[in-house]
Amino acid sequence: MEVRVRAPGKIILAGEHAVVHGSAAVAAAINLYTSCSLRLLSLVAAGGQEGAGAGAVELDLRDPGLAFSWPCARLCEALGEGCGAAGTGKPRPCSPDQLAAIARLLEEHEIPDAKIWLSAGLSAFLFLYTSILGCSRPGKVVVSSDLPMGSGLGSSAAFCVSMSGALLTAAGAVAAISGVEGTGWELFGKDDLELVNQWAFQGEKIIHGKPSGIDNAVSTYGSMIKFKKGELTSLKSSNPVKMLITDTRVGRNTKALVAGVSERASRHPDAMASVFHAVNSISEELSSIVELAADDEIAITSKEAKLAELMEMNQGLLQCMGVSHSSIETVLQTTLKFNLVSKLTGAGGGGCVLTLIPTLLSNLVLEKVTAELESHGFRCFKVEVGGQGLQVCQGDCSCFNGDVV
Ligand SMILES: Nc1ncnc2c1ncn2[C@@H]1O[C@H](COP(=O)(O)OP(=O)(O)OP(=O)(O)O)[C@@H](O)[C@H]1O
Ligand SMILES: C[C@@](O)(CCO)CC(=O)[O-]
Ligand SMILES: [Mg+2]
Numbered sequence: 514m515e516v517r518v519r520a521p522g523k524i525i526l527a528g529e530h531a532v533v534h535g536s537a538a539v540a541a542a543i544n545l546y547t548s549c550s551l552r553l554l555s556l557v558a559a560g561g562q563e564g565a566g567a568g569a570v571e572l573d574l575r576d577p578g579l580a581f582s583w584p585c586a587r588l589c590e591a592l593g594e595g596c597g598a599a600g601t602g603k604p605r606p607c608s609p610d611q612l613a614a615i616a617r618l619l620e621e622h623e624i625p626d627a628k629i630w631l632s633a634g635l636s637a638f639l640f641l642y643t644s645i646l647g648c649s650r651p652g653k654v655v656v657s658s659d660l661p662m663g664s665g666l667g668s669s670a671a672f673c674v675s676m677s678g679a680l681l682t683a684a685g686a687v688a689a690i691s692g693v694e695g696t697g698w699e700l701f702g703k704d705d706l707e708l709v710n711q712w713a714f715q716g717e718k719i720i721h722g723k724p725s726g727i728d729n730a731v732s733t734y735g736s737m738i739k740f741k742k743g744e745l746t747s748l749k750s751s752n753p754v755k756m757l758i759t760d761t762r763v764g765r766n767t768k769a770l771v772a773g774v775s776e777r778a779s780r781h782p783d784a785m786a787s788v789f790h791a792v793n794s795i796s797e798e799l800s801s802i803v804e805l806a807a808d809d810e811i812a813i814t815s816k817e818a819k820l821a822e823l824m825e826m827n828q829g830l831l832q833c834m835g836v837s838h839s840s841i842e843t844v845l846q847t848t849l850k851f852n853l854v855s856k857l858t859g860a861g862g863g864g865c866v867l868t869l870i871p872t873l874l875s876n877l878v879l880e881k882v883t884a885e886l887e888s889h890g891f892r893c894f895k896v897e898v899g900g901q902g903l904q905v906c907q908g909d910c911s912c913f914n915g916d917v918v
Pocket of ligand 3: 667669670728
């Protein structure tokens with residue numbers, strides 16, 4: 514049996530970091546995906562084969578170009594009781610003992626120093642696989658992604674959502690109920706998505722430490738959402754929101770940035786509470802503006818001007834939180850020369866920056882600003898905003914553009 518799924522990355526239009534402290538945030542899915550294909554090997558076949566791969570859980574990460582294999586017997590021995598297949602039951606968090614056992618399993622593999630940041634993703638993988646399917650189900654998983662990793666576009670969430678979606682489908686805990694017209698993709702129902710989202714959140718906790726849950730929610734459900742304290746409101750954007758994304762290519766780590774903001778909040782509780790409160794107001798206002806129907810050029814221009822101003826204010830507050838970076842400031846200054854407004858997206862500290870592209874902006878100006886940004890060594894791309902969340906294609910599926918097992 515082979516399952517193929519994909520889960521989107523995201524942009525955050527307003528509210529990152531403050532959302533971890535209870536403020537509202539607005540996020541949307543983008544048309545860049547992490548794809549995951551999973552093939553369960555039958556126990557008989559796996560046991561009957563001798564040599565490498567027999568009776569093992571294998572993971573092939575195409576983008577960093579690394580492959581791993583853990584014999585099922587070793588997983589059972591290391592994880593013992595933490596290893597009951599719970600796929601159909603309520604998602605449970607990774608206990609400290611389980612995490613320590615997973616870390617020991619990873620130490621048995623030589624991960625190159627330059628790719629040590631992958632350990633968090635590998636830990637989430639081992640936790641999700643063994644928690645959902647148990648330790649004695651041999652299988653092979655291949656992951657490939659359009660998303661730059663560790664850049665603010667939700668690569669960790671897309672990884673956890675696609676993995677949870679594939680594993681839960683293989684476990685028979687969830688199943689697609691409808692197709693996306695004109696494509697080979699199928700969608701899950703609300704309850705199934707909720708189960709996937711809860712498992713993915715447990716994976717995100719391993720990677721992020723203290724995630725708000727917004728990234729896994731938008732990757733699971735898609736669309737544009739307002740998210741506050743775990744509660745989700747779907748936003749109907751009446752006009753397309755066009756964003757240019759600039760990847761500064763400055764690597765950073767969400768877990769460390771989130772921890773840094775929390776430390777600043779404990780040093781200056783009153784000041785930071787005011788900052789988070791201001792971000793909450795910005796997200797609330799931005800979410801209502803997104804839903805306003807603008808039918809003519811004047812209305813659209815005025816709507817875009819309001820969105821731009823709110824993004825600019827949010828960027829100022831992100832700077833107050835200490836998560837901007839000189840590369841982000843360079844993007845802001847460059848786009849401002851063209852009267853365009855930008856803000857960081859995701860955890861900041863480098864990574865990606867959003868620039869609002871007004872409907873009336875000429876292609877010529879867009880090309881000029883892109884060329885100037887790229888002259889700094891940054892990478893620009895345009896994305897579609899607000900598409901589908903988790904999708905599955907079972908059987909022989911030509912729509913799957915990831916790598917297959
Ligand atoms: N395709 C993948 N394969 C393996 N691990 C991945 C993959 N995508 C993400 N990860 C894991 O997630 C980590 C990056 O997560 P991190 O939260 O720091 O950045 P992000 O999710 O891209 O940005 P943000 O959280 O700001 O949106 C990587 O270091 C790796 O451990
Ligand atoms: C920085 C943060 O707010 C968004 C990361 O995309 C972290 C989170 O909400 O989990
Ligand atoms: Mg992340």
